[in-house]
Amino acid sequence: MSPKKNEILTGLPCESEEASDSSGLSVSRRDFFKTVSIAGIATAVISPGATRAQEGVRAIGPNSVPVELMINGQSHKLKIEPRVTLLDAARNQLDITGAKRVCDRGSCGACTMIVDGRAVYSCSTLAIEVQGKEIRTVEGLANADGLHPVQQAFCDTDGLMCGFCTPGYVVAAVSMLEKNPNPTPEEARAGLDGNICRCGTYARVLEATLKAQGVRRG
Amino acid sequence: MGDKHQVPEVKSPATIESGAAYSWPEAPILIGSRVKRVDGPDKVQGKAKYSYDVNRPGMLYGRILRSPYAHARIVSIDFSAAKRAPGVRATLAILEPGQRAMYQGDEVAALAATTEELAADALRLVRVKYEVLPHLATIAQAMDPIAPPIFEGGNVRRGNAEEEGDLEAGFAAAAHTVEQSYSTQVETHQSLETHGCVCEWEDGKLTAWASTQAVHGTREGFAKALEIPQSNVRVITQYMGGGFGSKFGPDVQGITCAKLAKQADAAVKLMLDRKEEQLAVGNRPSAFANIKAGVTADGALTAFDAETWGTGGAGRGAGFPLPYIYQFPNRRRVHADVYTNAGPQRAMRAPGHPQGCFITELLMDELADQIQMDPVEFRLKNLPPKAPNAMWADYFPKAAQRFGWSKRHPTGDSTPGPIKTGFGCAANRWGGGGRGSQARCEIHPDGGVVMRCGTQDIGTGIRTIVQMITAETLGIPFEAVIPEIGDSVYPFSGGSGGSTTSPSVSPAIRITAEKARAEFADRLASALGVDATNVVVRDGRVLIGEDTSKTMSWKEACRRLGTELVSVDGKWERGLSSSGSSGVQLAEVEVDIETGVTKVKRITIVQDCGLVLDPLTAESQVYGGVIMGVGFALYENRIMDRNTGQMVNPNMEWYLLPGMSDVPEIDITVVSQPERGVIGLGEPPTIATAAAIGNAVANATGVRVRSLPITPDKVLESLDQLF
Numbered sequence: 015m016s017p018k019k020n021e022i023l024t025g026l027p028c029e030s031e032e033a034s035d036s037s038g039l040s041v042s043r044r045d046f047f048k049t050v051s052i053a054g055i056a057t058a059v060i061s062p063g064a065t066r067a068q069e070g071v072r073a074i075g076p077n078s079v080p081v082e083l084m085i086n087g088q089s090h091k092l093k094i095e096p097r098v099t100l101l102d103a104a105r106n107q108l109d110i111t112g113a114k115r116v117c118d119r120g121s122c123g124a125c126t127m128i129v130d131g132r133a134v135y136s137c138s139t140l141a142i143e144v145q146g147k148e149i150r151t152v153e154g155l156a157n158a159d160g161l162h163p164v165q166q167a168f169c170d171t172d173g174l175m176c177g178f179c180t181p182g183y184v185v186a187a188v189s190m191l192e193k194n195p196n197p198t199p200e201e202a203r204a205g206l207d208g209n210i211c212r213c214g215t216y217a218r219v220l221e222a223t224l225k226a227q228g229v230r231r232g
Numbered sequence: 233m234g235d236k237h238q239v240p241e242v243k244s245p246a247t248i249e250s251g252a253a254y255s256w257p258e259a260p261i262l263i264g265s266r267v268k269r270v271d272g273p274d275k276v277q278g279k280a281k282y283s284y285d286v287n288r289p290g291m292l293y294g295r296i297l298r299s300p301y302a303h304a305r306i307v308s309i310d311f312s313a314a315k316r317a318p319g320v321r322a323t324l325a326i327l328e329p330g331q332r333a334m335y336q337g338d339e340v341a342a343l344a345a346t347t348e349e350l351a352a353d354a355l356r357l358v359r360v361k362y363e364v365l366p367h368l369a370t371i372a373q374a375m376d377p378i379a380p381p382i383f384e385g386g387n388v389r390r391g392n393a394e395e396e397g398d399l400e401a402g403f404a405a406a407a408h409t410v411e412q413s414y415s416t417q418v419e420t421h422q423s424l425e426t427h428g429c430v431c432e433w434e435d436g437k438l439t440a441w442a443s444t445q446a447v448h449g450t451r452e453g454f455a456k457a458l459e460i461p462q463s464n465v466r467v468i469t470q471y472m473g474g475g476f477g478s479k480f481g482p483d484v485q486g487i488t489c490a491k492l493a494k495q496a497d498a499a500v501k502l503m504l505d506r507k508e509e510q511l512a513v514g515n516r517p518s519a520f521a522n523i524k525a526g527v528t529a530d531g532a533l534t535a536f537d538a539e540t541w542g543t544g545g546a547g548r549g550a551g552f553p554l555p556y557i558y559q560f561p562n563r564r565r566v567h568a569d570v571y572t573n574a575g576p577q578r579a580m581r582a583p584g585h586p587q588g589c590f591i592t593e594l595l596m597d598e599l600a601d602q603i604q605m606d607p608v609e610f611r612l613k614n615l616p617p618k619a620p621n622a623m624w625a626d627y628f629p630k631a632a633q634r635f636g637w638s639k640r641h642p643t644g645d646s647t648p649g650p651i652k653t654g655f656g657c658a659a660n661r662w663g664g665g666g667r668g669s670q671a672r673c674e675i676h677p678d679g680g681v682v683m684r685c686g687t688q689d690i691g692t693g694i695r696t697i698v699q700m701i702t703a704e705t706l707g708i709p710f711e712a713v714i715p716e717i718g719d720s721v722y723p724f725s726g727g728s729g730g731s732t733t734s735p736s737v738s739p740a741i742r743i744t745a746e747k748a749r750a751e752f753a754d755r756l757a758s759a760l761g762v763d764a765t766n767v768v769v770r771d772g773r774v775l776i777g778e779d780t781s782k783t784m785s786w787k788e789a790c791r792r793l794g795t796e797l798v799s800v801d802g803k804w805e806r807g808l809s810s811s812g813s814s815g816v817q818l819a820e821v822e823v824d825i826e827t828g829v830t831k832v833k834r835i836t837i838v839q840d841c842g843l844v845l846d847p848l849t850a851e852s853q854v855y856g857g858v859i860m861g862v863g864f865a866l867y868e869n870r871i872m873d874r875n876t877g878q879m880v881n882p883n884m885e886w887y888l889l890p891g892m893s894d895v896p897e898i899d900i901t902v903v904s905q906p907e908r909g910v911i912g913l914g915e916p917p918t919i920a921t922a923a924a925i926g927n928a929v930a931n932a933t934g935v936r937v938r939s940l941p942i943t944p945d946k947v948l949e950s951l952d953q954l955f
Contacts, residue, residue: 095347095349097349098349102348105285106287106347106348109287110278111278111281111282111284111285111287112277112278112279113278114282114284114424114425114473115284116424116425116426116506116884117506117883117884117885118505118506119506119883119884119885121883121884121885122424122884124424151278152276152277152278153277153278153279155277156277161273161276161277165273165276165277168272168276169268169269169272169273169276170268172268172269172272172848172849172851172852174269174272174275174276175691175692175693175852175853175856176424176425176471176472176473176474176690176691177271177275177276177280177471177473177691178282178424178425178473178474179424180275180276181275181276181278184276203892203893204893206892207891207892207893209891209892210424210884210889210891211424212421212422212423212424212474212476212860212889213474213691213852213856214855214856214857214858214859214860214890214895215852215855215856216855216859216890216891216892216895217855217859217895217898218852218855219892220892220895
């Protein structure tokens with residue numbers, strides 16, 4: 015359990031945006047997300063302070079705000095800064111650490127989660143954006159009957175080595191097979207091209223995915 | 233050359249010495265069978281807790297401030313604003329005024345705060361005044377005669393010539409010579425789990441959950457740097473997300489994390505981000521070679537004269553073996569290490585070998601072309617004598633047959649159309665071999681068996697190997713054994729590098745389990761009043777002599793031990809492992825001569841590694857090595873901007889890694905040599921891939937790209953030579 019939860023619930027004073035302004039440095043990527051995604055402002059070079067000052071834009075934050083996330087069928091109430099990503103909210107606040115942070119900019123897929131049936135890079139998705147949506151992580155795939163068929167196929171074919179990319183790959187494969195239960199090898203390759211593995215498990219990840227295809231979740 | 237980061241070659245015996253006290257079973261049940269990875273279910277469910285996943289009560293987040301400049305002197309560091317920032321609990325200067333940052337990403341200062349976001353904000357408030365100094369970001373800048381002297385003792389360190397035979401006579405005997413330049417790029421490790429750890433102090437004792445390839449080595453590193461007894465440090469690595477040679481000690485970030493944790497009196501997590509990972513914690517050095525080599529009309533190598541150099545970044549060498557494998561009776565080589573203001577190199581999967589292999593194997597094909605000889609036939613003529621650790625003379629024909637090498641056309645695909653197909657080949661060698669791992673086996677009165685060893689699983693599957701050897705040796709089911717690894721409180725085992733983990737750990741496990749089996753038999757025999765030699769455990773049943781009525785379950789037999797459990801220590805001994813592996817790879821590529829894009833279609837690999845413990849995970853190692861080799865061949869490249877000294881692609885979208893669609897069909901033959909014991913397989917399969925692909929590209933297009941990676945622009949540029 016992350017200790018930060020308590021600290022955040024007590025409502026930490028947060029001057030992060032001011033800090034960023036006074037440093038004279040440009041906004042961070044997270045600030046960029048926040049600016050673009052929440053305020054809907056395309057001119058990301060505007061500092062967050064300036065954004066807040068604009069008329070007609072409802073500012074959220076910068077301090078912690080209440081956020082409710084529905085992850086694997088369970089509701090979680092958090093108080094987090096609006097700039098916190100879905101990945102970081104899960105990992106740092108909820109100790110849901112299956113999804114990994116690897117590139118932190120939507121290139122590698124290790125953080126893949128399924129939001130309302132669609133595979134997303136949770137490192138590039140703000141937590142506040144996915145409130146009210148159904149979020150599924152690798153932790154939610156197995157049930158009382160055992161491993162999800164995709165998980166079982168990964169184990170059977172040795173479709174994993176160090177295992178750090180594996181949760182993202184499993185979730186990406188599940189998401190793809192839910193949309194296209196019987197992909198051709200070419201379709202499966204294309205469907206899994208959004209993930210990167212450094213150990214080089216690709217051949218067996220593909221084998222596992224094709225092996226698991228068409229298998230309905232009992 | 234003589235680089236301390238290079239694992240030495242085949243120095244220990246290539247065969248098992250006779251008279252060893254222990255041996256591998258003659259008719260194994262588990263060893264050699266396809267045993268599934270025991271931690272697979274935890275990994276596929278997200279239950280496996282990596283260091284990055286460890287969350288501790290009251291934990292803070294650490295961040296390191298790094299030099300934005302390739303070369304700068306620290307004038308001052310001012311934490312006053314950062315200390316006032318919300319959530320900040322500890323600050324630390326890593327460099328002092330007057331000291332120099334030697335590359336972009338060199339560590340300058342650090343802090344810890346209550347959330348990651350607040351730590352990142354506060355880091356921007358640390359005011360560092362830099363005196364920016366001239367930099368040498370590229371090898372060309374560093375080798376320029378008018379380059380400023382940046383590194384003490386010179387930017388270029390030239391070694392002594394290595395010489396053998398009579399070079400002049402060798403060239404006189406040559407019917408043809410080739411004189412060419414070759415190069416390989418800087419490759420970064422790109423471990424998916426970045427470097428870093430979680431540190432927590434209690435009563436002056438440090439616990440570090442570190443992403444490391446060496447829990448014991450990292451414990452020693454922490455103790456030395458923090459000046460505390462090793463017994464006050466515990467390093468835990470239950471799972472780790474790749475290392476490839478870059479994670480052998482606590483490093484600056486680990487020591488920094490421990491200091492921040494001490495200062496704040498709270499646990500601190502300090503994991504690097506991807507950019508830091510790309511800049512500061514290791515890479516494979518580049519390699520360059522100007523070579524002149526000679527061959528007789530009938531295909532005998534006569535002479536090899538090379539000037540080589542490379543950069544391992546700021547203050548590190550760039551050695552690699554050359555010539556590689558093939559025997560030039562007369563040769564000379566002079567090597568220079570070139571220092572640049574770029575992230576320093578570290579050991580990376582078969583340090584030096586992919587570079588030496590690529591350069592030598594391309595040269596070999598050019599020589600073969602001179603005399604119109606088939607590349608495989610030419611290699612067979614120039615191999616070292618066949619030996620258990622030098623089996624290429626068998627493997628080339630075997631691989632050629634599997635691959636369909638006889639369909640190879642001469643250099644240059646003459647079929648019409650833009651897609652040209654080509655075949656290429658290359659060979660590799662590696663040392664591997666065992667050293668002093670220790671283990672402890674406990675047999676509990678409730679039937680439980682625990683085997684403990686302070687090794688760590690970097691993704692190769694050693695946890696599975698520990699479990700299967702223990703079960704095999706004790707004669708009990710695989711599921712009955714609990715393997716415990718990844719903790720420095722367990723018996724010593726060395727770092728997981730150099731393909732030494734399996735040949736170090738598996739003998740220790742075999743011997744320790746044998747000792748436990750013997751003590752178990754003694755104890756049970758005395759409890760039952762029978763002779764210990766009559767106690768046999770098979771398939772989880774304990775047989776007492778010929779009398780089947782006395783047969784009992786393992787659990788029942790353990791209950792007879794009373795309360796005193798069996799606990800024995802054992803360690804690696806000679807006799808169950810040896811050293812030296814060999815392998816060959818053949819590649820088929822398609823090159824689009826309109827776009828310059830190369831696609832690898834097929835790789836056939838024949839590779840040995842001594843006794844194959846688990847073919848399933850062994851094949852995964854080979855897949856992984858080949859795929860990393862595809863990246864080295866076609867995509868990966870650390871690009872430095874010479875004007876700013878910045879790395880241009882410190883991420884995962886512009887530093888290109890192979891993806892699912894880039895992976896060729898891979899035909900694997902892992903040759904088992906049970907008589908040689910365990911040798912190790914982590915490194916060898918990555919060595920020859922890029923060389924085989926490079927030769928296949930030349931066979932396809934008729935022109936040779938002599939520099940890695942073989943990118944479309946280089947292919948198109950090389951094709952310009954034809955017109």
